[in-house]
Amino acid sequence: MATETAEELIHEAAEPHASGGLPQLDFSNWDSQIFWLVVALVLLYFLMSRIALPRISSVIEDRADAIADDLDQAADLKRRAEAAEVAYTAALNAARAEAQAIAAEARAEARKELDAAIAKADAEIAARTAESEKRIAEIRDGALEAVETVATDTARAIVAALLPAAQDDAAIASAVKTRVS
Template identity: 65%
Template sequence: MASETAGELLHEAAEPHGSGGLPQLDFDTWPSQIFWLAVALIALYQLMSKIALPRISSVLEERADAIADDLDRAEEFKRKAEEAQAAYDRALAEARGKAQAIAAETRAQIQAEVDTEMARADAEISARAAESEKRIREIRDSAMASVEAVATETAGAVIEAVLPDLSDPQAVEAAVKAELG
């Protein structure tokens, strides 16, 4: 009998308990499942509301503050960059103005020097021209005197060769002067 009892026990152990299927759907275990579900939800709610959510919200708040600080710093840097750009533009405009003033002053100095040199050159040219005119007049007067002398001699020689009796050097000289001008 002992062997039968052991065989029956094995057979009972091998046989599933209750109905075949999922134990979650067994209505006999629902009250305990609902109890543990409520306990798990309450514990999860407590963990989330007391530990996880405050940490998450503090991290989110810190990130929002960091982003706001970064935006404020970026705005400050942007303002400083705009001020620097404006200062650069002013300095560039001043430098251009100074460069134009220096260029105008230099042009005026160069023009004054050119005018002075032109006046000096004009005076020198005028002096040389006057001297040249004087020398030309002297040369012309000398040439005219030479022409007059040659013309007088030639006329006197021609008259003496053609009409030796009528030769009058003073008359010949007066006629040559009248003819030459």
């Protein structure tokens, strides 16, 4: 047999397998295959029901609890944010009201100071007006006296030039006074 070729060896090795086909499809082996299938399924069922599924369900419950806690925490934070917004709005309204009160107070104070300044200016203007009227009256009186004096002097000069004999100083002063007043 030492002289056999490689082809013959391959052919001899393939012959025993070629004769029966696939052993899974051989009906004589089905009893043992069904037995082991049932054993494998029962074993798989017990492994899944006792080990894998409880672990998966506990993980799912833990995740559901975590999600519920997160939702509760989010609702709590939302309530806090709404309360903070209400407090912020109240503080903002209070600050606006205070600012308006301060502005009104400042306007009232400015108005009071302005009224005082106007009253002071009116008093100064009235005092200056009275003083000016007094000075004008003095100037007018002085001007009337000056006019009277000039008129008297002029009338004397005219009477002296035209009628030197009829020159009466008292009559001339009386005539000028009646005419000027």
